[in-house]
Amino acid sequence: MSLQWTAVATFLYVEVFFVLLLCIPFISPKRWNKIFKSRLIQTIALYGNTSFMVAIAILVFLLIDAFREVRKYSVTEKVDLTNNPTAIEHIHMKLFRAQRNEYIAGFALLLCLLLRRLATLLSQQATLMASNEAFKKQAEGASNAAKKYMEDNELLQEKLRDAGVEVPEGGKKGAGPQEENKNLKEEVKTLKEELTTTKKALQKSDSDVRAMKSQAENLTVEYDRLLEEHSKLLEYSPIDHMRGREARGLQAAARPKTFASSDKKSD
Structure with a gap:
């Protein structure tokens, strides 16, 4: 080879x-x-x-x-x-x-x-x-x-079921998985709508609370202003009282002279 x-x-x-x-x-x-x-x-x-x-x-x-x-x-x-x-x-x-x-x-x-x-x-x-x-x-x-x-x-x-929602049982005839899924989707949709409504009510109540809070703040400011005015009035009231007493004293002093002059004329 x-x-x-x-x-x-x-x-x-x-x-x-x-x-x-x-x-x-x-x-x-x-x-x-x-x-x-x-x-x-x-x-x-x-x-x-x-x-x-x-x-x-x-x-x-x-x-x-x-x-x-x-x-x-x-x-x-x-x-x-x-x-x-x-x-x-x-x-x-x-x-x-x-x-x-x-x-x-x-x-x-x-x-x-x-x-x-x-x-x-x-x-x-x-x-x-x-x-x-x-x-x-x-x-x-x-x-x-x-x-x-x-x-x-x-x-x-x-x-x-505990919440009171009717749910088709899986063991029943005629209730297939598709129907169960459809029912569950409808229930979820209903719960979502209820949740949306609750959110709207909560927002409305929140806005009402804010409005009441603003009104309370305005009332507090107005009350403070009235208190200040009242305190000012209390400060000015003794002076006015003294002036009234002086005026009444002057009137009382002037009143006997008029009586005396009238007596002289009658004599």
Whole structure:
């Protein structure tokens, strides 16, 4: 076997080993995905695409050459070599080698493509398994949330029943989830309207309180003003009283003189 075919056969054996290694059942796709995404494999894959294409081209070239050799040494069926048995043996040997090389090159090319495809499928399977686990966790979370919402809905219905609001029971026939949701929405709408009315009444009462407060402040100011005026009047009242007494004293002093003058005239 020549040097190039020895190299191709060695490459084929290495490919068979890696294919069998990838087919081992107890190594999970997650482990292979971690290996494929390791720094060493990523570096090899980054710089190995060109080498892979070159290897594919070499294998294709050798396969074509093997086909040509097989076609070349298949002329024994058309040429009569019965008189030369040595030539027949030589041609058969060459034909055997050409067919052997053809099989080696063909299987090496096939396993090269198969190995790449296996690595891709293992990576995709690992990704799908991770996505499946994530979806399971999401489904479990959604189921727990749905259970919690159902419990909250039951608690809300109990509170509404305690408040005197008619709530359709979930166990009755004809009262589906949609109808229950519709009734709950109507009740929520009614409660919102009542809340709006209460807010308006509260705002009105607040404005009335503010008006009464302003009136009380005005009354307080007016009361203070009246108190001041009253105190002023109390301050001025003793003087007026003294002036009145003086006036009355003067009138009393003037009154006897008039009586005396009238007596003199009568005499």
